[in-house]
Structure formats: C-alpha cells, structure tokens
Amino acid sequence: MIVLLQVDNLVVNYGVINAVKGVSFKINQGEIVSLIGANGAGKTTILKTISGLLKPQSGKIIYQNKEIQSQKAPKVVAEGISQVPEGRHVFSGLSVMENLQMGSFLERDRNQIKQRFAEVFDRFPILKQRKHQDAATLSGGEQQMLAMGRALMANPKLILLDEPSMGLAPIFINEIFDIIKEINQQGTTVLLIEQNAKKALSIADRGYVLATGSVQMSGTGEELLANREVQKAYLGG
Amino acid sequence: MDTLFQQIINGLSLGSIYALLALGYTMVYGIIKLINFAHGDIYMLGAFWGYYVINTWHFNFISALLSAMVVGAASGVIIEYFAYRPLRHSPRITALITAIGVSFFLENGMSYLFSSNTRDFPQIIKQVNYHIGGVLISNIQVLILVTACALMVLLQLIIKKTKMGRAMRAVSVDADAAELVGININWTISFTFALGSALAGAAGVLIGLYYNSIDPLMGMTPGIKAFVAAVLGGIGSVPGASVGGFLIGILETFVQSIGLSAYKDAVVYFVLIVILLILPAGIFGKNVKEKV
Ligand SMILES: Nc1ncnc2c1ncn2[C@@H]1O[C@H](COP(=O)(O)OP(=O)(O)OP(=O)(O)O)[C@@H](O)[C@H]1O
Ligand SMILES: [Mg+2]
Numbered sequence: 001m002i003v004l005l006q007v008d009n010l011v012v013n014y015g016v017i018n019a020v021k022g023v024s025f026k027i028n029q030g031e032i033v034s035l036i037g038a039n040g041a042g043k044t045t046i047l048k049t050i051s052g053l054l055k056p057q058s059g060k061i062i063y064q065n066k067e068i069q070s071q072k073a074p075k076v077v078a079e080g081i082s083q084v085p086e087g088r089h090v091f092s093g094l095s096v097m098e099n100l101q102m103g104s105f106l107e108r109d110r111n112q113i114k115q116r117f118a119e120v121f122d123r124f125p126i127l128k129q130r131k132h133q134d135a136a137t138l139s140g141g142e143q144q145m146l147a148m149g150r151a152l153m154a155n156p157k158l159i160l161l162d163e164p165s166m167g168l169a170p171i172f173i174n175e176i177f178d179i180i181k182e183i184n185q186q187g188t189t190v191l192l193i194e195q196n197a198k199k200a201l202s203i204a205d206r207g208y209v210l211a212t213g214s215v216q217m218s219g220t221g222e223e224l225l226a227n228r229e230v231q232k233a234y235l236g237g
Numbered sequence: 238m239d240t241l242f243q244q245i246i247n248g249l250s251l252g253s254i255y256a257l258l259a260l261g262y263t264m265v266y267g268i269i270k271l272i273n274f275a276h277g278d279i280y281m282l283g284a285f286w287g288y289y290v291i292n293t294w295h296f297n298f299i300s301a302l303l304s305a306m307v308v309g310a311a312s313g314v315i316i317e318y319f320a321y322r323p324l325r326h327s328p329r330i331t332a333l334i335t336a337i338g339v340s341f342f343l344e345n346g347m348s349y350l351f352s353s354n355t356r357d358f359p360q361i362i363k364q365v366n367y368h369i370g371g372v373l374i375s376n377i378q379v380l381i382l383v384t385a386c387a388l389m390v391l392l393q394l395i396i397k398k399t400k401m402g403r404a405m406r407a408v409s410v411d412a413d414a415a416e417l418v419g420i421n422i423n424w425t426i427s428f429t430f431a432l433g434s435a436l437a438g439a440a441g442v443l444i445g446l447y448y449n450s451i452d453p454l455m456g457m458t459p460g461i462k463a464f465v466a467a468v469l470g471g472i473g474s475v476p477g478a479s480v481g482g483f484l485i486g487i488l489e490t491f492v493q494s495i496g497l498s499a500y501k502d503a504v505v506y507f508v509l510i511v512i513l514l515i516l517p518a519g520i521f522g523k524n525v526k527e528k529v
Contacts, residue, residue, distance in 0.1 A: 028281060051417060052416075053413055053417070055414060073416035073417055073419075074414075074416060074419040074420065074421050077417065077418060077419040081420075082417070083417050085413070085414060089413065089414035089417075090409050090414075091407045091410050091411055091414065091415075093406060093409075093410055093412075094403065094407065094410070098403055098406075099383050100414075101403060102403060102407050102418045102420075103418055105400070105404065105418045105419045105420055106418075106419040123238075150418065154418065154419070176247070204374055206293075212509060
C-alpha cells in the first residue's frame with residue numbers, strides 16, 4: 001500500500017494552549033480514514049495544520065514522501081490537498097458559479113476547468129440549478145455541497161472533510177455520506193472528521209479516536225464500531 | 238431651476254473626485270478592515286506627480302493621468318508593505334494609529350522636500366465654457382466626470398469579471414477559506430492597495446485641473462470627506478462609495494450656493510454623525526450578522 005499522508009508526532013499550540021499533543025496517523029492512497037473525537041479534541045486543529053493554515057510546534061507532515069509542515073496553504077492546495085472547512089465557509093456575496101471558480105483558482109487550463117465544472121454539476125445537480133444565486137442564500141445542506149464542490153474543483157488527490165454532516169437533517173446526511181463514498185470510489189483519498197461517529201466509521205476503511213489532543217485508539221472502521229469503549233463514548237452506549 | 242442644475246453639475250464634478258477617493262477607502266477597509274488615513278495623501282502625491290511631469294517633461298493630460306495612477310499604485314503598495322503588513326495581526330487600533338502616522342509622514346515629508354507653498358497646477362487643457370440653457374459647464378468638468386466614470390466602470394469590471402477581482406472579494410469575505418483554495422493573501426492585498434491608490438493618484442491630477450492649486454496638505458480635507466462618503470455609502474461597498482462620493486459633492490456645492498461656504502466642511506461632518514446615529518451600515522451597507 002502506498003502511504004499518501006503521514007502525520008508524525010504532531011504538536012500544535014495556540015499561544016499557551018496545547019491543542020494537539022503528539023498525534024501520529026497515516027492515510028494510504030485510496031482510503032477513507034476517519035478521525036473521531038469529542039468537541040475540543042483537536043480535530044479541526046489537525047486539519048488546519050495539514051492544510052497549512054496553522055504552523056505546528058513540532059512534528060512532521062509527510063505527503064507523497066515530502067515534508068509539507070512548513071508550507072503555506074496555497075502551496076499545499078497546489079500539491080493536491082483540499083480542505084472542506086468546518087462550517088462550510090462558502091464565499092458569501094459570490095454566486096455559486098463564482099464560488100466554484102474560486103475552487104480552481106490555481107488551474108490555468110480552461111478545458112480542465114470546464115471539465116471539472118461538468119463533473120461537479122453532475123455530482124451536485126442542485127448547484128447547477130442555483131448557479132447564479134448568492135452562496136449566502138443557500139440552505140445549510142446546499143452550502144455543504146457547494147463547499148465540497150469547491151474543493152473538488154481543485155481536483156485534489158486528498159480531500160479533508162471537517163464535519164460535513166454538521167447541522168444537517170438525516171436525509172441530507174445520508175446523501176452527503178453517499179457522495180463521500182462516490183468521491184472516494186472515483187479515486188480521491190478522503191480524511192473525514194466527524195462527530196457522527198457511527199456514520200463515519202461505517203464508511204471508513206480505518207479510523208482513529210482522538211481525545212484531548214492525542215490518539216487513544218485506532219483500527220479498521222468495523223473494529224472501532226464494535227469496540228465497547230468507542231460505543232460507550234461516541235455511539236451512545 | 239437653472240441654479241439647481243448648475244449646482245448639480247458642479248456637485249457631480251466635485252463628487253466624482255470624492256467618489257474616486259472613497260473607492261480606495263472602501264476597498265482597503267473591505268479587505269483588511271483598516272481605515273487608511275494616508276489615502277488622501279496618495280491623492281496629494283498624484284497631484285504633485287502630475288504637476289511635476291507636466292511642467293518638466295511636458296506630459297499631456299492622458300500620460301500625466303496614467304503615470305499618476307502608476308505612481309499612486311506604487312505608493313499604496315509600498316505603504317502597505319512597510320507600514321501595515323507587519324501589523325496584520327496586531328489590534329486594529331495599532332494599524333489605525335500607524336495610518337495616521339503615515340499620513341503625517343507624507344504630508345510633512347513633502348513639505349520638507351518641496352516646501353509647503355501652494356502652487357499653480359499647470360493648465361494643460363484650455364478651459365472652454367459651454368452654456369446649455371442657463372447652465373454653465375466647462376470642458377474640464379466634462380473631462381473630470383467622464384474620466385472618473387470611466388475609471389469606476391473599469392474598476393467594477395475588474396472586481397466583477399476578473400480572477401483577481403474574484404480573489405479580492407473572496408479574501409474580503411473569508412480570508413482563511415480564500416487561502417484554502419490557493420489564493421495568496423498578501424498578493425491580493427497588495428493588488429487591492431494598487432487599485433485603490435491608482436484611483437487616488439488619478440483624482441489628484443483631476444483636482445489639480447479643477448481647482449488649479451495644489452499643496453502638501455491638500456489631501457487632508459478631501460481625504461476625510463471621501464471617508465465620510467465611503468461611510469455614507471456603506472463602508473466596504475464599492476457601489477456605495479461611488480454614490481456616497483457624488484452625494485457628498487452635491488451636498489457641499491449646495492451648502493456653498495446658499496451662502497454658507499464657511500460651513501461646508503462642518504456640514505459634511507454633521508452628515509457623518511447623522512449616518513452613524515441613524516444608518517450606521519450606510520446606504521448599501523450590509524447588516525453584518527455574525528456567522529454561527
Ligand atoms: N484560535 C484558537 N485559539 C485558542 N484556542 C483554540 C483556538 N482554536 C481552537 N482552540 C482550542 O484547541 C482545542 C482543540 O480545538 P479544535 O477546534 O481543534 O477541536 P475539535 O476537535 O475540532 O472540536 P469540535 O468537534 O468541537 O469542532 C480546543 O480546546 C479549543 O478550545
Ligand atoms: Mg472542529
């Protein structure tokens with residue numbers, strides 16, 4: 001198996017607050033890997049550090065055999081890692097179309113961009129219907145689709161999803177998880193962060209359980225789902 | 238009736254200059270939430286540059302205008318790089334006070350280097366007055382209006398239709414998300430300063446033609462009025478800045494025409510107070526709701 005991303009002993013601080021305390025994990029090419037953990041466990045912090053928005057105190061992030069922990073966010077995107085941030089963060093005031101265009105900001109080839117538009121509209125038909133609408137006026141579920149579509153416009157090798165099901169109705173959640181599986185089947189490696197541990201572990205090849213800044217447990221999705229401690233802490237008994 | 242039209246014409250000419258300046262305030266505020274108090278001084282630099290190149294190198298109007306825009310853009314980018322960028326993550330008040338410092342530096346630096354005398358701006362275009370009905374309109378006024386409007390349309394096209402324009406808007410609404418799609422924030426901020434400051438440089442040359450006189454402190458009052466115009470239009474809103482500029486220009490000429498010249502500045506500040514009290518978001522301002 002080819003390791004796509006390896007996180008090694010990552011330590012991240014906010015001032016004096018030590019949010020991530022020596023986390024290690026890896027993602028193989030083609031996998032869906034899930035990070036689960038309670039509020040404040042440090043999940044978002046880890047994603048932001050991989051994306052280059054935060055600088056780690058120490059530790060390494062190795063992507064395709066290259067250390068990227070000191071690279072800035074635009075460089076990391078250019079390398080093929082796209083993040084769908086927690087809370088969507090679509091560009092309000094920009095239309096759906098423009099939001100998607102921003103996603104392929106670094107792509108120069110117009111034909112490539114055209115093709116990605118076709119793919120994204122194919123996957124999210126609702127975005128095509130709403131393409132001239134201000135992104136701020138979309139519903140939460142539509143915004144989540146737009147945020148995912150925007151990330152896909154960069155044609156990433158690895159997509160980082162931070163709580164894509166947050167605040168969505170069950171029917172939307174199922175749809176989002178189906179889409180994540182499809183994206184993965186078409187060759188994109190996925191790192192999925194979720195509060196909805198049951199759903200996340202059921203589609204994940206492997207998972208890591210995070211608590212207060214450290215990895216507590218790891219295993220395949222099935223192993224973790226069957227684990228008593230995980231069930232007690234994250235699956236409601 | 239004729240005097241009304243006359244005042245509107247005069248107000249629009251003056252207002253178009255405020256509008257050009259207000260656009261710079263509003264764009265910079267939109268992207269880094271800084272009120273760039275040195276903005277009026279870039280307009281002064283543009284006017285001095287125009288004065289210099291017309292007198293010594295015999296530039297014509299177009300080349301004086303375009304080169305003043307380049308000089309304005311360069312000054313804006315340099316000021317941002319040295320004065321504001323190091324303070325990007327400092328409290329806002331620090332950057333604001335720095336902006337006031339930069340303004341003093343430019344005003345006093347120019348006074349020191351070139352003396353604080355008022356000088357006559359070379360009249361490269363001979364003034365011709367047209368009488369239309371009972372209204373007097375000069376070719377300079379037409380030129381100012383046409384130039385200012387053309388620049389505003391150009392700006393709007395850049396913001397709405399180009400990749401850098403989209404990047405500017407994206408950084409304004411969400412800098413982190415913008416970085417996550419690969420936008421270089423520093424470069425986008427420099428670009429914004431360049432655009433806004435180019436318009437200020439152009440406004441400097443236009444005001445030189447209109448009022449004939451320039452001096453190192455000429456940016457202070459128009460700078461503040463343009464700031465009021467930006468607030469009136471809704472700070473951060475590009476169409477708002479244009480509309481606000483025209484409104485302030487018209488207001489000022491009206492106050493003058495009813496014989497209250499001495500109070501024309503006071504009236505503008507009064508408008509600021511009124512907007513802040515009853516319409517704090519301005520005409521085009523969004524009621525900013527915190528996202529959850
Ligand atoms: N900007 C910040 N400044 C200071 N502390 C922060 C900051 N952002 C996060 N933290 C702290 O770091 C810790 C980890 O936060 P993080 O957002 O990574 O958690 P999380 O696992 O994503 O939680 P959630 O599931 O609620 O999104 C928390 O204790 C949080 O309070
Ligand atoms: Mg989080």
